Amino acid sequence: MSTAVLAKGAQKNLATRAQVKPLEALTTLFRNQPLLPLLLAGAAAIAVVVALLLWAREPEYRVLFSGLSEADGGQIIGELDKRAIPYRLSEGGNTILVPGDKMSALRLQLAEQGLPKGGSVGFELLDKQAFGVSQFAEHLNYQRGLEGELARTIESLGPVAKARVHLVMAKQSVFVRDREAARASVVLTLQPGRELGQSQASAIVHLVTSSVPELSVDAVTVVDQNGRLLSQVQGDSNGPDGTHLDYVHEIERTYQRRIEDILTPLLGSQNVHAQVVAQVDFSSRESTAERYAPNQNTNEAAVRSKQTSEHVVDGNDAGRGVPGALTNSPPNTPAPTKANAPTPAGGTPTTAEAKSAKSATQSEHMINYEVDRNVEHVKSSLGTIERLNTAVVVNYRSVLKDGAATPEPLSKEELDNINNLVRQAMGFTESRGDALQVINSPFVTEDISSTEQPWWKTPEAYNLLSSGLRYLLVILAALALWWWVLRPMQKRNAHHQAQMRAATAEPGTALVPTSSSTAMVVATGETAPHTLPRKSAVYEQNMQSLQQIAAEDPRLVAMIVRGWMKKND
Numbered sequence: 001m002s003t004a005v006l007a008k009g010a011q012k013n014l015a016t017r018a019q020v021k022p023l024e025a026l027t028t029l030f031r032n033q034p035l036l037p038l039l040l041a042g043a044a045a046i047a048v049v050v051a052l053l054l055w056a057r058e059p060e061y062r063v064l065f066s067g068l069s070e071a072d073g074g075q076i077i078g079e080l081d082k083r084a085i086p087y088r089l090s091e092g093g094n095t096i097l098v099p100g101d102k103m104s105a106l107r108l109q110l111a112e113q114g115l116p117k118g119g120s121v122g123f124e125l126l127d128k129q130a131f132g133v134s135q136f137a138e139h140l141n142y143q144r145g146l147e148g149e150l151a152r153t154i155e156s157l158g159p160v161a162k163a164r165v166h167l168v169m170a171k172q173s174v175f176v177r178d179r180e181a182a183r184a185s186v187v188l189t190l191q192p193g194r195e196l197g198q199s200q201a202s203a204i205v206h207l208v209t210s211s212v213p214e215l216s217v218d219a220v221t222v223v224d225q226n227g228r229l230l231s232q233v234q235g236d237s238n239g240p241d242g243t244h245l246d247y248v249h250e251i252e253r254t255y256q257r258r259i260e261d262i263l264t265p266l267l268g269s270q271n272v273h274a275q276v277v278a279q280v281d282f283s284s285r286e287s288t289a290e291r292y293a294p295n296q297n298t299n300e301a302a303v304r305s306k307q308t309s310e311h312v313v314d315g316n317d318a319g320r321g322v323p324g325a326l327t328n329s330p331p332n333t334p335a336p337t338k339a340n341a342p343t344p345a346g347g348t349p350t351t352a353e354a355k356s357a358k359s360a361t362q363s364e365h366m367i368n369y370e371v372d373r374n375v376e377h378v379k380s381s382l383g384t385i386e387r388l389n390t391a392v393v394v395n396y397r398s399v400l401k402d403g404a405a406t407p408e409p410l411s412k413e414e415l416d417n418i419n420n421l422v423r424q425a426m427g428f429t430e431s432r433g434d435a436l437q438v439i440n441s442p443f444v445t446e447d448i449s450s451t452e453q454p455w456w457k458t459p460e461a462y463n464l465l466s467s468g469l470r471y472l473l474v475i476l477a478a479l480a481l482w483w484w485v486l487r488p489m490q491k492r493n494a495h496h497q498a499q500m501r502a503a504t505a506e507p508g509t510a511l512v513p514t515s516s517s518t519a520m521v522v523a524t525g526e527t528a529p530h531t532l533p534r535k536s537a538v539y540e541q542n543m544q545s546l547q548q549i550a551a552e553d554p555r556l557v558a559m560i561v562r563g564w565m566k567k568n569d
Contacts, residue, residue, distance in 0.1 A: 038489045045481040052474040059099040059464070062089055064106060065116055066095040067161065072116035079110060123149055143167055149210060154186065154204055159196050162189040170214040182215040184208050189225045191315045199243050201230040244282050247383055258425045259392060263418065269445070271395035276426070279387040309364035388434045390426055394418060397442045410440045 064087070065076065073093055080087050087108070088097040096108055110116070123145040129138065147165045154163035164444070165185045171180035188206060192194060205220045212300035222231040257273040394415075410418075419438045428434050550557045 001009055038486075038493050041489050045478070045486060046331055048481060049474065049478050052477055053188075055470065055474075061097040062100040062103045064096045064098045064103055068094050068096065075108060077112070079115065080106075084490050133553040139169075141178055143169055146211070150186075150208060152209065154188070157200070157204075158188050159194040159200065160188050161191045163187070165208070167212060169212075181219060182212050183219045184212060184215060184221070186220070186222045187225070188222065190228070196224065196230055198230075198232070199246055201232075202243065205231050229315065231550075244280075246270050251278045251280065251383075252384065254539070255388065255390070259422050262425045263394075263423055264390075266418075267394060267397075271401075274390065274392045274394065274422075277389040278385060279389075281384045281386050293552055304368040305366075306368070307364075307366040308364075309362075373393055385432075387432060388426060388435045390422065390434070392418070392436075392438045394438065394440045396440065400545050407442050 010039050037443065065072075068076065070093075073096065077087065080096075085102060089095070092098060092496060126141055126145055129141065133141075147167055150165045150167075151163045151416060154160055166185040166187075168180075168183040170182040171178075173179050186208060188196065188204075201222050204222055205217055208218050208220050209215045220231060221229070224230055243337070255276040255278070260272060263272045263274075282350070331544060359461050394410065398405040399408045400406070415438060422428075422438060426434070426436070428436060546557075
């Protein structure tokens, strides 16, 4: 048991000696080479100062692209590596930062190469089709390319950050019941803090319908990232949409500008304010009316159609007709015979009379006249102004009294003139129910400070201050390194050099201690600063000093003896 303990103790002693030996060797090296620590400290201080200077001169990084997909980010980083341009990544790699002085040029150069692509593939997909591609694959690639191009176009709008479009192309068939119309869905990711108005959503709907064949407005759905439906079906809105509201606001702004423009030359730009409220009717009406009037004068009436029918029946055709009892019955008047036939005055009938006795003539005339008809088709336009309510406030005029500006109200005649001008500018219509109110009242004036920022709040001053603080930090770091690192090491080295010179002095010289217990000055007996009264006292004092030095620093004594030995050799 004791043997094992001794063995473990021996191993620990060996390990401790192995660890101490490098430290002793390093300590010995530093003592033998007193300038080495100073050189290392100086080199470290210079390295720190250079690093701080590089940090101070580091360019300001700005955002090149943000919200990038992984594919676009990888391609952009590859291009930056090829151009040897430094960059930084932030926000999980979705944002790339580059030096501010190179940002604009890089954007233009990358845009020339089609970067970033925005995560959607456009019609460039058709440029890489393989030979012998099927019709289905070609149709699918065309649909994907159309979706990508529409998404890129929609993303160019200000409030839209990202867009995705899904299309269902129209299906053609020889049978009408098997045909399917085209449909589309658009998903939008809006910019933070931005909203998409109804007019902008309608514009996106019309953009998609104009780009896809056989796609109606009702078949397009627009949704934002929160799942809100932005598109409205025509005729399915309970209230006025954004287009109607914009139209009303535009009407109100137009009348307001008219009133202020006509009164500003008379009163000044800051002395008149007008507000207009317009009531607009957006209901759609259609009416059709037909009116008829009789023809009073037939001679002047317009003839629509005229039909004349004349029928001549010969005497020999008296037996002709539809077979039946009436046809077979004899006529009521007996046929003329030679015995009872009338004879002319001359005694014998003429040929014309005989012919008329044998034939009959029937004539029919039908005339249709134009009937007066008045057809009126009226469709009222959308956005009919029903009423205008206008309010105008006019400031008091400024009159100089005793060298000071004093507000004074306008006279009744001046207010009447302003009222008439406003009526003419707004197109006042009493039958429509328009209302106008003009009030003369003093305005409240407030001292509004200048909106210009002081020079120390401008971005240029901030950048200058940031650069100055960086260089000031470099200077302070350099002074700290000199005062707390290099200067003490320099003093220590100078003290060590003095000790070395004292150690290498000739034998027989006196070592006179200074105010420091470890500092020594080499002095001969002839150049002593003062003469002691007894030589024994000097000898005893020197021996005590040497003993103290030998006890505190035996290596110094060894170095002195070694110097003497080398010199004697």
